[in-house]
Amino acid sequence: MYLVTADEMQRMDRATIDSFGIPGRLLMENAGRGATAFFLESVFRHHPGNVGIAAGHGNNAGDGFVMARYLHQKGIPATVFLFSQRGRITGDAAANLKLLDSMGVPVMELADAAAFKSRESLLRHQDTWIDAILGTGLTSDVREHFKTAIDFINQQERPAFAVDIASGLNADSGQVCGVCIQAAATATFGFAKVGHLSYPGRTLTGRLKVIDIGIPPHVAASVGCRQHLITPGTLKKEIPERSAAAHKGRTGHLLVLAGSPGKTGAAAMTATAAMRAGAGLVTLGVPRSLSHVMAAMLTEVMTVDLPETAQGNLDESAQEAIMSITADKRCIAIGPGLGTNASTGRLLGRLIAQCPLPMVIDADGLNLIAGNLSILSTRRSPIVLTPHPGEMARLSGHTAADIQHDRIGHARSFAKRHRVYLVLKGAATVIARPDGNVFVNPTGNPGMAAGGMGDVLTGLIAGLITQGLEISAAARAGVYLHGAAADWLMRQKSPFGYLATEVMHALPHAMGKLLGGGDSLPWPAIDPLLCPTGPTEP
Numbered sequence: 001m002y003l004v005t006a007d008e009m010q011r012m013d014r015a016t017i018d019s020f021g022i023p024g025r026l027l028m029e030n031a032g033r034g035a036t037a038f039f040l041e042s043v044f045r046h047h048p049g050n051v052g053i054a055a056g057h058g059n060n061a062g063d064g065f066v067m068a069r070y071l072h073q074k075g076i077p078a079t080v081f082l083f084s085q086r087g088r089i090t091g092d093a094a095a096n097l098k099l100l101d102s103m104g105v106p107v108m109e110l111a112d113a114a115a116f117k118s119r120e121s122l123l124r125h126q127d128t129w130i131d132a133i134l135g136t137g138l139t140s141d142v143r144e145h146f147k148t149a150i151d152f153i154n155q156q157e158r159p160a161f162a163v164d165i166a167s168g169l170n171a172d173s174g175q176v177c178g179v180c181i182q183a184a185a186t187a188t189f190g191f192a193k194v195g196h197l198s199y200p201g202r203t204l205t206g207r208l209k210v211i212d213i214g215i216p217p218h219v220a221a222s223v224g225c226r227q228h229l230i231t232p233g234t235l236k237k238e239i240p241e242r243s244a245a246a247h248k249g250r251t252g253h254l255l256v257l258a259g260s261p262g263k264t265g266a267a268a269m270t271a272t273a274a275m276r277a278g279a280g281l282v283t284l285g286v287p288r289s290l291s292h293v294m295a296a297m298l299t300e301v302m303t304v305d306l307p308e309t310a311q312g313n314l315d316e317s318a319q320e321a322i323m324s325i326t327a328d329k330r331c332i333a334i335g336p337g338l339g340t341n342a343s344t345g346r347l348l349g350r351l352i353a354q355c356p357l358p359m360v361i362d363a364d365g366l367n368l369i370a371g372n373l374s375i376l377s378t379r380r381s382p383i384v385l386t387p388h389p390g391e392m393a394r395l396s397g398h399t400a401a402d403i404q405h406d407r408i409g410h411a412r413s414f415a416k417r418h419r420v421y422l423v424l425k426g427a428a429t430v431i432a433r434p435d436g437n438v439f440v441n442p443t444g445n446p447g448m449a450a451g452g453m454g455d456v457l458t459g460l461i462a463g464l465i466t467q468g469l470e471i472s473a474a475a476r477a478g479v480y481l482h483g484a485a486a487d488w489l490m491r492q493k494s495p496f497g498y499l500a501t502e503v504m505h506a507l508p509h510a511m512g513k514l515l516g517g518g519d520s521l522p523w524p525a526i527d528p529l530l531c532p533t534g535p536t537e538p
Helices: 006-018 024-044 059-073 091-103 113-118 120-124 144-156 201-205 217-222 232-238 264-276 288-297 316-324 342-354 364-369 373-378 389-396 400-405 407-418 453-466 471-492 500-505 507-516
Strands: 051-055 078-082 107-109 128-132 160-163 185-189 207-211 227-229 253-257 281-287 302-306 331-334 359-361 383-385 421-424 430-432 438-440
Touching: 006 024, 006 217, 024 059, 024 091, 024 128, 024 160, 024 185, 024 207, 051 059, 059 078, 059 091, 059 128, 059 160, 091 107, 113 120, 113 144, 128 144, 232 471, 232 507, 253 264, 253 453, 264 281, 264 288, 264 453, 264 500, 264 507, 281 288, 288 302, 302 316, 316 342, 331 342, 331 453, 342 359, 342 364, 342 373, 359 364, 359 453, 364 373, 364 389, 373 407, 383 471, 389 400, 389 407, 400 407, 407 421, 407 430, 407 438, 421 471, 430 471, 453 471, 453 500, 471 500, 471 507, 500 507
Parallel strands: 051 078, 051 128, 078 107, 128 160, 160 185, 185 207, 227 438, 253 281, 253 331, 281 302, 331 359, 359 383, 383 421
Antiparallel strands: 421 430, 430 438
């Protein structure tokens, strides 16, 4: 499913009106009607009573006016509080405001502080709020009278329903523009916006439903949107059905290079996660002194001991042995617990330049290449990098705060520049492809903020590649399943305190739910019934 920017949505609207001939007023009517139905179902039935519609002066206000009309027709007490001058309202929004006047729907003009003060008692008597103040075009901090209105609504601690997007939320980044409505639910139009699924926007959006307002699929496709929401329906089509005659020789053999003194757990989790993902065979290559330790820790995973440095890290002299055992492998996972010895770094650089297998590089593998990204240009096969924000900061030269402020932008830029697949981990994990397309993951929860989760993800993605999934599909499926397994544990156990190994062992359950139809909803909840899928993800 597309995730659109404000500009892309505006171009879709304009093309629908100008090229396809659907009037803008009809789009507004469809938006307001669909939003009203969702408001009644998601908010009003739990909190009946007086409904206040907080409106600005743009098309977002026009959508709110349509909602006020439908609520009035249902006998629900609805009052429009206009935080602007009537004269500033034009076009389709003005036409819908005029309809409210003809129907006797109360409209209170609160264009300044004095007017606001005079109606404050009435404002406090609203049981729920519909936020139609600011739309998706906001790019600067909310100022003056609109800021007063948003602060007031939030302070009332009454349920707020956002029209298209919570006022104060940047639709492209999910960042707060000074202040923002805390919505219990949001009805957005046409397609979900990037800001709905990006932190902190996802925590301010509440329950999200995409309302189909009549934008033709070919118009949406013509805009060339390059952001996508990972959906289980698409993933299910990309995971091949396993043949009844399958055996371990056909389901792929993965090589994992991981571990160093004190970090054997990372190696064990990476290798076992690949088995849990369905890989037929996994061989773990470790420094020679750790071979007996790993053999005792692992049952299904095979081990091979490799030359090591005096400090117990993989030595560059291991290159020949590693290359000799790659003949029957389909993928290499490298990095978890590897350590940052200089000799290990030289080994990694040579493997990138000479090994013909796809690689998934994580953790210390990322730290080893951070100072010499030019080695990525020497690769012989696709590379997947899986950094968390701190590792991404070291790779890119930006601060972690900068990365978090524009996760999609940084991930896309790095993937295109270095021609790699980049998995930027964190809330709403981002997967960026070399062609500039970006995918946002809806699964996962704060309980995953614990050691070992990244090691499991590395093994999971590598295990899927080993079974024959295309690189992008493996990255998307891996991230989605990783989060879905954790979401299931959160529901079964507690919001936090479950372990990375428990997520690893829950992967078959998550895979079964995905392939069987699935019952887990992404967070924030996205209603699957009226959520247009749009064209298939590229």
